[in-house]
Amino acid sequence: MAATVLKRFRELAAEAPDACAWLAGILPGPAGGKITAVLVSHFGSEEQGQRAIRPIRELGSILLDTVARVPYCTLQQQLDASYPKGLRSYWKSAFLNALTDEVLGTLIDALRDTPSNRDQ
DSSP states (O other): OHHHHHHHHHHHHHHSOTTEEEEEEEEEOGGGOEEEEEEEEEOSOHHHHHHHHHHHHTSSOOSOOOOOOOOHHHHHHTTGGGSOTTOOOOOOOOOOSOOOHHHHHHHHHHHHTOOOGGGO
């Protein structure tokens, strides 16, 4: 399912208006499984935003839809709890010219067996 969602996400993000900011990831889910998460933001009218994110809502089975109109500062703080002060995390990153099928496959394979605190 992750591959299907991420491939469609790739297509939609390429076509999205500049007023959209989208992020996708594979995260720990219930019972030790994985879920594909898609975060969406639209910086414009509510009507334009609903139209812009409609295709995202049609990607597959949605476990949780928390799309709502929020102040910009609230949007900036939404992921703060995941990165508390003093957290010693190590990140690696790279810039990609394209999110190819090969890249998606590599990411999905690498994340498939990643442990999480929910596994303990």
